[in-house]
Amino acid sequence: MAGYDTAGExxxxxxxxxxEFGEDPGYWxxxxxxxxAADVFNSDPTAECEGAWASGGHFVGCISAPNQSDxxxxxxxxxxxxxxxxxxxxxxxxxxxxxxxxxxxxxWAFLDQEYNTSLSTSYWNAWxxxxxxxxxxxxxxxxxxxxxxxxxxxxxPNCSTIAAATGIDIPIxxxxxxxxxxxxxxxxxxxxxxxxxxxxxxxxxxxxxxxxEQGVCGYSANVDLDLANVVFADYCFRVLSDP
Amino acid sequence: xxTLRRPGRAPRTGSDGGGLTVSRREMLVGGIGAGAxxxxxxxxxxxxxxxxxxxxxxxxxxxxxxxLLYGVPDSAAPPGGSVAVAMSPGSRSxxxxxxxxxxxxxxxxxxxxxxxxxxxxxxxxSVPGGAKVTLTLVESATAAxxxxxxxxxxxxxxxxxxxxxxxxxxGTTTIAVVLAVTEPSDxxxxxxxxxxxGAAVPMQAVTWTSHHELAYFDTSTGHVTGPFSLDxxxxxxxxxxxxxxxxxxxxxxxEPQPISAEEKRKGTWKAPLPWLSAFPLGSGRxxxxxxxxxxxxxxxxxxxxxxxxxxxxVNGRTVQVGSARTGExxxxxxxxxxEIRAKPSSxxxxxxxxxxxxxxxxxxxxxxxxxxSDSFRVTAQVSYPVPAAPLSAPSSKAVLSADxxxxxxxxxxxxxxxxxxxxxxxxxxGSYSSGRQYSGLYQLASGTLLTLTPGNPRLEFFSQxxxxxxxxSTSLLVSAVY
Numbered sequence: 001m002a003g004y005d006t007a008g009e010x011x012x013x014x015x016x017x018x019x020e021f022g023e024d025p026g027y028w029x030x031x032x033x034x035x036x037a038a039d040v041f042n043s044d045p046t047a048e049c050e051g052a053w054a055s056g057g058h059f060v061g062c063i064s065a066p067n068q069s070d071x072x073x074x075x076x077x078x079x080x081x082x083x084x085x086x087x088x089x090x091x092x093x094x095x096x097x098x099x100x101x102x103x104x105x106x107x108w109a110f111l112d113q114e115y116n117t118s119l120s121t122s123y124w125n126a127w128x129x130x131x132x133x134x135x136x137x138x139x140x141x142x143x144x145x146x147x148x149x150x151x152x153x154x155x156x157p158n159c160s161t162i163a164a165a166t167g168i169d170i171p172i173x174x175x176x177x178x179x180x181x182x183x184x185x186x187x188x189x190x191x192x193x194x195x196x197x198x199x200x201x202x203x204x205x206x207x208x209x210x211x212x213e214q215g216v217c218g219y220s221a222n223v224d225l226d227l228a229n230v231v232f233a234d235y236c237f238r239v240l241s242d243p
Numbered sequence: 244x245x246t247l248r249r250p251g252r253a254p255r256t257g258s259d260g261g262g263l264t265v266s267r268r269e270m271l272v273g274g275i276g277a278g279a280x281x282x283x284x285x286x287x288x289x290x291x292x293x294x295x296x297x298x299x300x301x302x303x304x305x306x307x308x309x310x311l312l313y314g315v316p317d318s319a320a321p322p323g324g325s326v327a328v329a330m331s332p333g334s335r336s337x338x339x340x341x342x343x344x345x346x347x348x349x350x351x352x353x354x355x356x357x358x359x360x361x362x363x364x365x366x367x368x369s370v371p372g373g374a375k376v377t378l379t380l381v382e383s384a385t386a387a388x389x390x391x392x393x394x395x396x397x398x399x400x401x402x403x404x405x406x407x408x409x410x411x412x413x414g415t416t417t418i419a420v421v422l423a424v425t426e427p428s429d430x431x432x433x434x435x436x437x438x439x440x441g442a443a444v445p446m447q448a449v450t451w452t453s454h455h456e457l458a459y460f461d462t463s464t465g466h467v468t469g470p471f472s473l474d475x476x477x478x479x480x481x482x483x484x485x486x487x488x489x490x491x492x493x494x495x496x497x498e499p500q501p502i503s504a505e506e507k508r509k510g511t512w513k514a515p516l517p518w519l520s521a522f523p524l525g526s527g528r529x530x531x532x533x534x535x536x537x538x539x540x541x542x543x544x545x546x547x548x549x550x551x552x553x554x555x556x557v558n559g560r561t562v563q564v565g566s567a568r569t570g571e572x573x574x575x576x577x578x579x580x581x582e583i584r585a586k587p588s589s590x591x592x593x594x595x596x597x598x599x600x601x602x603x604x605x606x607x608x609x610x611x612x613x614x615x616s617d618s619f620r621v622t623a624q625v626s627y628p629v630p631a632a633p634l635s636a637p638s639s640k641a642v643l644s645a646d647x648x649x650x651x652x653x654x655x656x657x658x659x660x661x662x663x664x665x666x667x668x669x670x671x672x673g674s675y676s677s678g679r680q681y682s683g684l685y686q687l688a689s690g691t692l693l694t695l696t697p698g699n700p701r702l703e704f705f706s707q708x709x710x711x712x713x714x715x716s717t718s719l720l721v722s723a724v725y
Contacts, residue, residue, distance in 0.1 A: 072315045091514045118636070
């Protein structure tokens with residue numbers, strides 16, 4: 001099933017998306033702190049969850065887009081960015097009563113690496129380790145799994161960086177930004193994202209694909225369109241009722 | 244000495260010892276910092292002055308200058324760098340002063356002084372009983388170290404991460420340094436389900452707790468005051484900071500903690516707000532500390548205004564001004580920047596000498612000059628085509644000339660290249676494209692424009708009239724230029 005990602009607030013986005021595409025999304029993917037240029041989900045998670053409920057897409061995936069110049073930085077910088085991301089997800093979870101973890105206790109947490117951004121080994125390993133090691137809500141289940149949004153064919157280090165990761169630093173999946181055949185919610189392309197394995201020794205699969213980006217595809221609603229080869233909602237926050 | 248090459252020829256692959264090569268291994272020594280800073284001659288100046296000597300170029304005399312490049316080494320790139328000069332008026336095959344390494348294993352990206360005359364860079368090294376934080380001030384024109392000072396953080400456990408943030412205090416000789424100190428504790432063996440196999444696997448877990456410390460570096464003496472612990476654990480390590488001539492202003496946020504299922508069900512928990520605190524320069528005690536509207540401090544652009552107030556740009560469209568006197572925060576949304584798109588945009592915000600502020604948001608192709616003394620009234624606005632990757636590093640994709648008359652931007656997604664706009668009319672004044680898509684654009688002190696691209700040659704120099712001057716290949720993955 002397809003879903004949307006957006007830097008806007010769900011409650012201010014879903015109606016326009018429905019008007020354009022005529023379908024409820026299977027899920028939303030929203031930005032959390034640190035994402036200094038976006039409206040972040042954790043600023044008003046109750047209103048966001050109300051929007052998600054009203055949209056019919058009752059699942060919220062999580063991504064963080066730190067300053068992109070951070071990503072080729074030190075392990076300390078990676079750790080601080082991850083700390084704020086994990087805290088932002090916890091803050092939303094604490095705030096909204098009916099916002100729950102996925103039933104499989106496997107919440108994918110994406111780092112946004114854009115096309116011209118370089119990802120250093122120091123940064124990634126520290127970022128991923130903090131996410132994977134975070135005792136979310138004190139539950140003792142360690143339900144966060146680091147994941148990477150990137151463009152596998154970018155000349156900058158991305159897939160090669162995660163190919164060198166070990167243990168819990170290995171991302172659970174890649175969300176590929178390419179290719180971009182565009183399409184619509186009712187007119188989806190066959191699942192065919194770029195894979196890191198095409199360019200490097202990385203075995204991390206691309207389970208999520210941004211097949212339609214607003215700027216490239218000319219969508220009027222403030223959404224990008226995404227498709228998965230797994231039930232992606234199973235790896236998102238669940239909005240169990242209208243908050 | 245660098246070998247000069249014509250554009251279009253493949254970069255040299257052999258090591259030439261020219262100073263542009265920085266090995267990854269070298270960068271990762273200590274594991275604390277990965278970044279490196281190298282100084283490259285301003286190609287336009289070197290090209291113009293074929294009879295200039297290296298010594299003259301390094302003397303800091305008018306017209307001389309270095310470009311400071313920050314980044315990490317590309318392990319896949321050719322081991323040697325090369326420099327090329329294009330055949331354009333005013334440039335020819337000449338001998339260039341050698342590029343030189345300035346610093347390695349930097350903990351964070353360097354920070355420019357308000358007048359761009361110097362950069363501050365910080366390294367963190369493990370020493371017995373703690374960590375030594377060293378701040379180095381480098382003169383931009385000569386790439387020479389002007390001053391250096393250090394402070395040792397003691398009483399921290401092994402494995403502590405320290406992330407420094409230098410903050411220039413305009414009109415003073417003080418650089419404040421905000422230190423995010425993150426300590427490990429409660430190391431334990433736990434199990435975590437491996438979703439690939441379904442098996443529960445053992446994992447070493449650690450609890451990380453952050454607090455902040457302040458230190459103050461005097462650029463005239465190299466003396467460091469502090470460190471002063473703010474005793475604010477558990478805090479989020481990320482902060483936003485700016486300073487005026489008397490105070491350091493710091494946005495910081497308490498780290499949220501787990502709550503009980505009952506408290507979550509009731510829905511009464513309140514997320515922490517960021518707090519804005521003002522510390523007199525040289526002090527670790529806040530003279531005021533007030534709650535601020537969100538979002539949390541996350542690396543958003545921040546400037547010091549001519550009034551002494553401080554301003555941060557949040558959500559890509561709203562300026563939050565913190566009063567230097569009371570800390571009270573007021574908000575103004577800049578109308579031309581209000582458009583939201585599915586993908587965020589990189590942002591830049593800079594104070595100008597005349598008191599106005601320049602802001603650009605490449606993701607919607609907008610640049611504005613606003614007047615803080617007049618409720619952030621928009622005094623100039625330029626619209627330009629959205630570049631191919633508006634969120635990518637570096638954030639500098641549009642720059643305003645020093646006289647404020649011309650806006651230079653990286654070209655749009657279709658055309659690539661670079662373009663210039665007349666700020667007074669908002670109209671296109673000129674453009675150049677060879678089809679290359681540039682990821683970043685800077686204007687050097689000489690007025691020369693410098694673009695970045697992912698593949699070699701990574702650097703291209705242009706005149707202010709957008710004529711190509713030359714190219715440079717380097718093994719450094721350049722993420723910022725000073």
